[in-house]
Amino acid sequence: MGGSTTVAAATAPALEVRRESGQREVFCGLTSIVWLHRRMPDAFFLVVGSRTCAHLIQSAAGVMIFAEPRFGTAILGERDLAGLADANEELDRLVADLLQRRPEIRTLFLVGSCPSEVIKLDLAKAAERLNTRLAGQVRVLNYTGSGIETTFTQGEDQALLAMVPLMPRAPAAPAAEGAAPAAAQELLIVGTLADAVEDRLISLFGRMGIERVRSLPPRHSRDLPAIGPGTRVLLAQPFLSATARALTALGAQLISAPYPLGVEGSAAWMAAAAATFGLDDARVAAVLDPLVERGRRAVAPHREILEGKRLFLLPDSQLELSLARFLQRECGMELVEVGTPYLDRALLESELALLPAGTPLTEGQHVENQLDRVRAARPDLVVCGLGLANPLEAEGIATKWSIELVFSPIHGCDQAGDLAELFSRPLRRRNLLRFS
Numbered sequence: 001m002g003g004s005t006t007v008a009a010a011t012a013p014a015l016e017v018r019r020e021s022g023q024r025e026v027f028c029g030l031t032s033i034v035w036l037h038r039r040m041p042d043a044f045f046l047v048v049g050s051r052t053c054a055h056l057i058q059s060a061a062g063v064m065i066f067a068e069p070r071f072g073t074a075i076l077g078e079r080d081l082a083g084l085a086d087a088n089e090e091l092d093r094l095v096a097d098l099l100q101r102r103p104e105i106r107t108l109f110l111v112g113s114c115p116s117e118v119i120k121l122d123l124a125k126a127a128e129r130l131n132t133r134l135a136g137q138v139r140v141l142n143y144t145g146s147g148i149e150t151t152f153t154q155g156e157d158q159a160l161l162a163m164v165p166l167m168p169r170a171p172a173a174p175a176a177e178g179a180a181p182a183a184a185q186e187l188l189i190v191g192t193l194a195d196a197v198e199d200r201l202i203s204l205f206g207r208m209g210i211e212r213v214r215s216l217p218p219r220h221s222r223d224l225p226a227i228g229p230g231t232r233v234l235l236a237q238p239f240l241s242a243t244a245r246a247l248t249a250l251g252a253q254l255i256s257a258p259y260p261l262g263v264e265g266s267a268a269w270m271a272a273a274a275a276t277f278g279l280d281d282a283r284v285a286a287v288l289d290p291l292v293e294r295g296r297r298a299v300a301p302h303r304e305i306l307e308g309k310r311l312f313l314l315p316d317s318q319l320e321l322s323l324a325r326f327l328q329r330e331c332g333m334e335l336v337e338v339g340t341p342y343l344d345r346a347l348l349e350s351e352l353a354l355l356p357a358g359t360p361l362t363e364g365q366h367v368e369n370q371l372d373r374v375r376a377a378r379p380d381l382v383v384c385g386l387g388l389a390n391p392l393e394a395e396g397i398a399t400k401w402s403i404e405l406v407f408s409p410i411h412g413c414d415q416a417g418d419l420a421e422l423f424s425r426p427l428r429r430r431n432l433l434r435f436s
């Protein structure tokens with residue numbers, strides 16, 4: 001196993017980014033199906049892959065596989081892999097069977113995997129073919145969730161990107177120089193949020209004066225929001241680089257803000273939208289101030305446990321920079337190292353500006369080298385994937401499973417206390433179990 005490490009300057013002059021490559025301990029993009037299928041109950045995700053892919057999704061989905069599943073795997077057999085069978089014909093047959101059994105499906109995602117990519121099965125063509133055949137009944141889209149192309153949350157980015165071409169075009173803004181009048185502007189929240197969190201945020205935006213708020217992905221897969229020069233895009237998740245680029249290419253404007261994790265990040269996120277819409281400061285403050293006050297009170301008991309504790313984040317979901325910012329600034333933790341699988345400086349500009357000077361940032365992974373640094377630093381808490389959590393616990397190092405962060409409602413000021421608790425809990429448990 002080879003690996004390399006280079007150190008390069010980041011945008012913020014005080015922050016350096018170590019770039020690492022080598023063996024990685026991360027999920028592939030297929031995992032994002034687990035939360036995407038819950039968001040769009042009328043969609044089905046058909047992975048075209050191997051038994052390994054089927055096992056991965058089953059283990060990630062856990063007990064959810066016993067509910068009526070809205071995802072599955074078309075397993076490529078040896079005859080497909082050897083090129084003896086026409087994989088396209090088999091796929092068409094399987095899709096026909098599936099749709100006969102499940103007539104309620106409105107959108108079918110064909111999800112590429114490592115095996116389908118390696119045998120160069122053209123899923124874009126397959127989607128085109130099936131779309132013609134199923135016109136009016138089901139819409140077929142395709143994207144890749146393979147481990148070769150995507151890491152964990154990047155699967156969501158690819159799924160949303162596949163939906164962008166189908167979004168209706170909003171009428172062009174009539175105002176000069178491309179500026180849309182406030183009444184023609186629509187706020188588009190991009191990134192999967194828990195339904196209850198989304199409802200709450202939309203009602204808060206409404207109280208601030210933003211009436212037209214839509215979301216991508218929508219709750220009904222066919223109810224896609226319109227996109228155009230009057231659209232103001234507010235990313236709820238930092239891992240949506242490709243989707244953000246595609247939306248801006250269609251004329252939408254991206255609002256630059258920290259991500260809505262923690263009290264400070266969530267308030268700044270909402271305030272950035274309010275500023276873009278030119279809303280009245282007093283009205284915005286009347287909505288935000290009580291939220292901030294309540295959020296801080298909810299975080300306070302967890303800060304007592306977390307303050308001064310040393311934190312090491314291994315790369316996993318691309319949420320790491322926002323989490324590090326929240327845990328350092330609002331919970332008083334000390335950052336030993338902040339790893340991320342991929343660092344999109346344009347989307348993380350506001351987060352980078354809020355991290356303390358000298359924070360060691362790492363992009364990519366060489367897991368053995370990184371574990372050596374964990375062992376040398378002996379941090380109080382390590383945020384990592386399931387594969388590393390138990391081995392590190394066995395070495396006496398407290399861990400927090402990062403996967404919980406993508407399945408739990410953690411966005412917004414109201415959730416800041418719960419978010420802090422996800423990190424204080426393993427430390428509290430450790431104290432409770434300590435025998436003196």
Ligand code: SF4
Nearest residue numbers: 028053113114146147
């Ligand atoms: S897509 Fe690739 S990395 Fe993901 S489960 Fe399938 S084979 Fe493994």
